[in-house]
Amino acid sequence: MTGLGWAEILFPGLINDLVVSVYVTLPLTLWLAGIPQRLFARPGHRRAMSGIILLALAAQLFLLLAECVFWGEFAARFNFIAIDYLIYTTEVLTNIWESYPILWLLTAVISAAALLTWGFQRGGLLMPWQNSSTSSHARWSAAAVHLAAVVILAFTFTNQTAIFQNGNACNAELAGNGIHSLFAAYHQNQLDYNQFYRKIPLAEIGPRLRHCLTEPNAAFISDEPLDIRRHIANPGPEKRWNVVVIVEESLSASFTGCLGGKALTPNVDRLADQGLLLTRCFATGTRTVRGLEAITLSIPPTPGQSMLRRPDNGDLFSLGRLFRERGYTTTFVYGGYGRFDDMNAFYSANGYDILDRSSPNATPQTFATAWGVCDGDMFQWALRAADADHAAGRPFHQLIMTTSNHRPYTFPEGAIDSPQKRRSSAVRYSDHALGAYIDDAATRDWFANTLFVIVADHCHSTAGRQKLPLDKYHIPLLFYAPGRVPPRSVDTVCSQIDVAPTIFSLLGWSYESQFFGLDVLNLPKGEGRAPLGTFQTLALLEQKTGNLTLLEPVRRLACETWALTTPFTQMAAKTKTNPANCIALYQSASLRHQLGLDRLSPDVHPRMPAPVTALHLQPKENL
Structure with a gap:
């Protein structure tokens, strides 16, 4: 030197x-x-x-x-x-x-x-x-x-x-x-x-992204490498259903009988028999903010913390944004204080009204822990808000985050016949509260015009022998609208980032998308994929091959092969997988946020500045 x-x-x-x-x-x-x-x-x-x-x-x-x-x-x-x-x-x-x-x-x-x-x-x-x-x-x-x-x-x-x-x-x-x-x-x-992390040349990102985001009814708008805007054409007429997305705290597939679990959730199992169940859905991460990020923004888990906790995270292309453009009210409902994990700040900055424990109309509050009121109380808030929107003639979208399936695992006495302070009991109570909410909603005038989506934020535990054990990421995803969405099971591999595109598919909406997720119901058989990870390990599971590609610092790469039938088991790798699709997915998602492309309106999407391209996108090593 x-x-x-x-x-x-x-x-x-x-x-x-x-x-x-x-x-x-x-x-x-x-x-x-x-x-x-x-x-x-x-x-x-x-x-x-x-x-x-x-x-x-x-x-x-x-x-x-x-x-x-x-x-x-x-x-x-x-x-x-x-x-x-x-x-x-x-x-x-x-x-x-x-x-x-x-x-x-x-x-x-x-x-x-x-x-x-x-x-x-x-x-x-x-x-x-x-x-x-x-x-x-x-x-x-x-x-x-x-x-x-x-x-x-x-x-x-x-x-x-x-x-x-x-x-x-x-x-x-x-x-x-x-x-x-x-x-x-x-x-x-x-x-x-x-x-x-490993990178590929900028010129290769565009074709790889198009491969990852290709759908039969999607047409890309430009050839810019990081421009993922595409026209999604769904057969009309468009349905003006209300949409309620219920994010269940720590609801692992291992708890749900409909997915081969311990049968702690008779109400979820009952609703699954009457709805559209995705049997191979995986959480993108291990924390609530990761699940909310994936459901709301339809993006893979970029390295570091969730977008909910990053600075400058307002006005992003989101699930709520498309609803608001069509005149819906959008409300984030949370049983605790939404300042935790910056949830209120994020959802307010992205156009949602906030209904949490501190809201003036957040009553009743009959039982609470440090995390928030019991799910039964919170669902009453959501019902009352839905009643008000319906009475005013407004279609509504609610994103509801539950809290009861969380330590200390306590709940209102007498609600269920199970001992306090046990996780299995908290799961049973959460399921009981969900079933009571759906039954109560069924008595409302707006119920017949409402799509309910039930999904977990993450699993209850992610520890395992492998870095990313698939069974510790396996969660339920259920679309429930009796008389409108026919009951069936779909075994396409997917994740929480696919929730938003699949909702709009069921609604029959045509729109301009910047989602990384796909319409699970419109994919060719065996073409599903699921991004998942931790704070620093990034992975992509591909259904066709069963390959799980893992990216880690410093530019480390690992490839595994999994049998995608429960219980999920790791197998000896049959062939060496090409990691380029996985790299393109995460590299582009990180760069889009870094360059502010995810914060722009759909009709204002400039070419990427050349100086930024030269500084940030040239790989230190090619594959």
């Missing part, structure tokens, strides 16, 4: 480290400014300050060690992968314990910190922290300057690396600061696909 290269690392790195030091030393500054002068000379305060210095040095050395290990694997400062590690503590800590001599490393860190503290003490460097004659006024003046610096920096340095983002990605990462990068990653809630 040249001297200029070192300068690009060391000088910005020093500034970034100084920026972080201003943040982390603020509590100590405020403490030293606020304590009485007499405390400085007391032995207890001296020992406390020595202990704080010891802990600070130990933490700094531990972070240095952790960053070295992280860099060795990902060639990057802390990012959303590190956030992911903090979320999956059991798996990660077990892996770390098995991979590194943790006890020896911790002993070395603590010993080094103690030795440095002793050296600073002997050299007199800690004296200003332990005994000071500075006046209280002077100390508070210094604290005010420190606090002002923090405020200024908070509005100035907001990127992962505070300053000097040069063209050399490696140098930019080295010049960063791990603590600042970690907080920036948490704030941004995303992981840069272009930096960490």
